[in-house]
Amino acid sequence: MTEPVVRASGLTKRYRGGGGEVGALDGAGLEVAGGEFVAVCGPSGCGKSTLLSVLGGLLRPDGGELDIGGTDPYALAAGARARFRAENVGFVFQDAHLVPYLDVFDNVMAPTLAMRVQGAAGRARELLETFGLGDRRAHVPSALSAGEQQRAALARALLASPGLVLADEPTGNLDRGNAERVLGHLADCAAGGAAVVMVTHDEGAMEAAGRRVTMDSGRITDEQ
Numbered sequence: 001m002t003e004p005v006v007r008a009s010g011l012t013k014r015y016r017g018g019g020g021e022v023g024a025l026d027g028a029g030l031e032v033a034g035g036e037f038v039a040v041c042g043p044s045g046c047g048k049s050t051l052l053s054v055l056g057g058l059l060r061p062d063g064g065e066l067d068i069g070g071t072d073p074y075a076l077a078a079g080a081r082a083r084f085r086a087e088n089v090g091f092v093f094q095d096a097h098l099v100p101y102l103d104v105f106d107n108v109m110a111p112t113l114a115m116r117v118q119g120a121a122g123r124a125r126e127l128l129e130t131f132g133l134g135d136r137r138a139h140v141p142s143a144l145s146a147g148e149q150q151r152a153a154l155a156r157a158l159l160a161s162p163g164l165v166l167a168d169e170p171t172g173n174l175d176r177g178n179a180e181r182v183l184g185h186l187a188d189c190a191a192g193g194a195a196v197v198m199v200t201h202d203e204g205a206m207e208a209a210g211r212r213v214t215m216d217s218g219r220i221t222d223e224q
Ligand SMILES: Nc1ncnc2c1ncn2[C@@H]1O[C@H](COP(=O)(O)OP(=O)(O)O)[C@@H](O)[C@H]1O
Pocket: 015, 016, 022, 023, 024, 042, 043, 044, 045, 046, 047, 048, 049, 050, 051
């Protein structure tokens, strides 16, 4: 097997504040190689979104180990960690989270505000063509359907060709046709060599992934 892009083990995380503590991760571990498309499913509140945030270098765990391509992002200072994330990790969420006053092209180019991306404008145009948005480049997000907005968000996440793509219920707000398009693009990412981890409730989305893992009470309990 190829070297995993991401290797996590024994992750723990508790949220503090608001007068109490909530356990979110309790020994979660996952290894994903380049080329793999993994679906993570499990009941609401079992820690799926927390796991993705930790895997992506957005949320420091209380304990456990994380390695992304040989680097522990939490061993880096905040600025270096932000750069590491920008270069290596693409995030997609249930809502596209596009910037409302920027047109689609500038939204896709947004990662270049934080770092240099070789040939960014050409790559943005190419991604928008691939995602069927070539003629929507100059439109603001509110002029697009939910499916188009999600494809634009995916294009933005892929601009820097990250080795790790993390998607949190990316098809949750989409109809079947648009969900299938987004899933097809995520599968293409994996086919292109990225490690893709997608949290989902959606049976169709689980089937699109080559590997399925189940989470319960803050840990991975099943793998198929
Ligand atoms: N920022 C937060 N502060 C306090 N508790 C949180 C926070 N985020 C999530 N939680 C709690 O942590 C647990 C796991 O949440 P989450 O990772 O969002 O689960 P899932 O994505 O599987 O629904 C839940 O009990 C949730 O209420």
